[in-house]
Amino acid sequence: MSGLALPSTGLASVKIDTHFQATQACPAYQSFRKQSNPNNIHTQTGTRYQAYLLNKPDGDWVQLKFNDATPPLRWVNRSCGQLGSISSPPANVSTKTTNHNNKQCDVANQHDSYVLAVSWQRGFCEHSNAANNKPECKALNNNTLSIDHLTLHGLWPNRASCGIKYGYCDPNNKLSLKPSTIDAIAPWMPNFLYQQDFGAYQWKKHGACQALDDDSYFLLAADLVKRVDASAIGQYIKHNAGERISVKKMQTELQRQLGQDTVRRIQLSCLKKRYLQEVRISLPLDIENNSSLETMLGQAKPMKNFRGNCSATIVIED
Secondary structure, X not given: OOOOOOOOOOOOOEEEEEEEEEOOOOEOEOEOOOOEOHHXXXXXXXXXXXXXXXXOOOOOEEEEEOOOOOXXXXXXXXXXXXXXXXXXXXXXXXXXXXXXXXXXXXXXXXXXXXXXXXXXXXXXXXXXXXXXXXXXXXXXXXXXXXXXXXXXXXXXXXOHHHOOOOOOOOOOOOOOOOHHHHHHHOOOOHHHHOOOHHHHHHHHHOHHHOOOOHHHHHHHHHHHHHHHHHOHHHHHHHHOOOEEEEHHHHHHHHHHHHOXXXXXXXXXXXXXXXXXXXXXXXXXXXXXXXXXXXXXXXXXXXXXOOOOOOOOEEEEOO
């Protein structure tokens, strides 16, 4: 079975809420480490950009949003302009607070991490009470649809001070995906093969709380699922489909392949405590499209436990 390398360590990026005034034309990198710049995007002298991250405390690279670029979040060398006061929020971010102890739990771009939730579709569709309302589950259960890989439940921005309450940041930000995006993500989020209801819900509750547009957000989420599916996590689940397994044995095997520290970023979720339906993976705030999965896991916050709500022995449905 293929697996992830042991995650590398290093300083995590630092969230900022401010602007960046460009004083010269500089390349805007998707990954400054790889010097990748799709479509040859540059800053324009005199233009003010929204700034979201520094690559490290007092770092040399700042992450800006370029509205007409794909992907829109790019890294620019800090020497190419002037960074505003970090205490000042960007112009498009509301300063309203909520009743969750005034912790801005429904204000966009206030998250400090992500959770990627990937589904084992057979377990969900055979045992969830909601499966009857899902056209993909009806098709899977009557054998008119075949899914043999992990799928996307959601990519969730998180804010530690809000617990599980961070979400619903912009009810007016409606989902409007390009047909090409739907074609690309549907195999990895199979509700899109039939309708957009579940995707619209995920966008309304979670996606609108971060800076990427809806197309970029779902394409990134699908790409992350592909990487997890190809990793030791996905390989173990697929290899043991149709089996009753020990959670401890699964944890030990993944620790052998990925390292104990990496596995601390993984948590299982089961239906009726017995049937695997989901794997939740902790990711850092800075999710670069070019970052390796192992690097992101190395920068992420640990989960409370690997077992989640599952019993000691679980079934991976086939």
